[in-house]
Amino acid sequence: MRYQQLATDRSQFRKARLVIELRHIEKTFRPGKETVTAVKDVSLAIGDGEIFGIIGFSGAGKSTLVRCINLLERPTSGEVIIDGTNLTKLSAKELRAARKRIGMIFQQFNLFSQRSVAANVRYPLEIEGTPKAEAARRVTELLRLVELEDKADAYPAQLSGGQKQRVAIARALASNPSIILCDEATSALDPLTTHSILELLRKLNQQLGVTIVVITHEMRVIEQICSKVAVMSDGQVVEHGSVRDVFLRPQSETARRLIHPTPQTGLSAAAPVNTLRLAFTGEESGAPVISDLTVQCNAMVSILSANTENIGGRPFGQMLIEMPDNKAAQRRICDYLDARGIVYERGDEGSGRMPSPVDEA
Ligand SMILES: Nc1ncnc2c1ncn2[C@@H]1O[C@H](COP(=O)(O)OP(=O)(O)O)[C@@H](O)[C@H]1O
Ligand SMILES: [Mg+2]
Structure with a gap:
């Protein structure tokens, strides 16, 4: 890197x-x-x-x-x-x-x-x-x-x-x-x-x-x-x-709307706080992130939409996932992503703004 x-x-x-x-x-x-x-x-x-x-x-x-x-x-x-x-x-x-x-x-x-x-x-x-x-x-x-x-x-x-x-x-x-x-x-x-x-x-x-x-x-x-x-x-x-x-x-706002996987499921003003947009740039480990995350965090997530490709065994693209309502599970998932350097954005409560991980830190 x-x-x-x-x-x-x-x-x-x-x-x-x-x-x-x-x-x-x-x-x-x-x-x-x-x-x-x-x-x-x-x-x-x-x-x-x-x-x-x-x-x-x-x-x-x-x-x-x-x-x-x-x-x-x-x-x-x-x-x-x-x-x-x-x-x-x-x-x-x-x-x-x-x-x-x-x-x-x-x-x-x-x-x-x-x-x-x-x-x-x-x-x-x-x-x-x-x-x-x-x-x-x-x-x-x-x-x-x-x-x-x-x-x-x-x-x-x-x-x-x-x-x-x-x-x-x-x-x-x-x-x-x-x-x-x-x-x-x-x-x-x-x-x-x-x-x-x-x-x-x-x-x-x-x-x-x-x-x-x-x-x-x-x-x-x-x-x-x-x-x-x-x-x-x-x-x-x-x-x-x-x-x-x-x-x-x-x-x-324009860049966000253009980047979101689909207009229907993209994070919007009404997006619940438990949706995450994960972005993969091909630099992350090739481990299948979602199945590994499910096991490591003991939390089920749903993939709402994904347009990821595997290039040289590494994921590239983005994925919209929904986390469980449980706050502790949400924290484990975010910690897991942070630890692996996977960049994500979180649907913000009500404000329609998506803080980047940098803002949250
Ligand atoms: N020859 C023209 N006469 C009048 N309005 C134009 C003309 N060309 C473009 N526009 C207007 O300029 C704006 C930008 O158009 P355009 O450059 O074609 O956008 P894009 O390529 O991003 O779709 C539009 O509102 C369009 O209607
Ligand atoms: Mg044009």
Whole structure:
């Protein structure tokens, strides 16, 4: 654990160079008489080679914010600094060049249905005027990278959702971007396909060093590949930090609601004091916690919901459990969890607030 922490700190130091800096971004729309402020004074700094997540519920302003990064949406005020260049100050021509460094993929894939897979991927190269032979070589290389070599001549309609997104990723990579923006890129995909697309993004991040910004409303997406996360609500960033910190000790109401296993069983204002949310980060011992806890504490607990996975024999994810009413048993359970360093939150009596274990200590 200590060593791991050290390694993370060192890699953060190495990656200290900022690729994306958003300074006081504000974006208002005026669809009718009224003004809608979609993004309110957002400042974020994203380091080179990071996989950075932006999470929030629908309407929080995520898409608007991410479109401000490549100036698809021009901020009403604020600055967008990419690789040290202030995009808001560039001429149209300079901006077109700068945008080549930023690829983007979407929930709906946005492929050209009349073009084959290879022709979709080749499209940005045609725009750039890349010589034919070189473009063909590059397309083959990109399709190999996303594991779709055998689909070069297929058309989008013949592909599954996951395959379509792979084509979109290959196309986004064609102009060698240093940044890829993903706006709900896996939201139309089933869980297994989501997993494989996220693994592909992680591979591209590691092999090509590309910085990735992931917009999502799903915490499991953030957990799987992001190192840092910003939580958005009502146009603002209400919380940001390492995924681990936000996942273990969410500070904002929005983060709590996003993290809870299911809305029905998540701790809420009305949650009884005897519910606990356990968070596993894969660092705990592989012992099956609940059965061991039942024996060690001589207390029955019910699992209300769980979305834990076993990764390398260690639990990862979270679980909502209900403890018996007996106060002494509850204390034994909390002592057991404390002793094993398992992070948990407790439903608070009436107040609707969940004290973190730190508050309680
Ligand atoms: N082009 C637009 N015109 C008017 N309002 C918009 C426009 N784009 C977004 N909005 C509004 O801005 C808010 C944030 O939207 P959006 O960025 O799409 O959020 P998210 O991606 O988090 O769901 C919403 O209230 C939305 O209706
Ligand atoms: Mg959106």
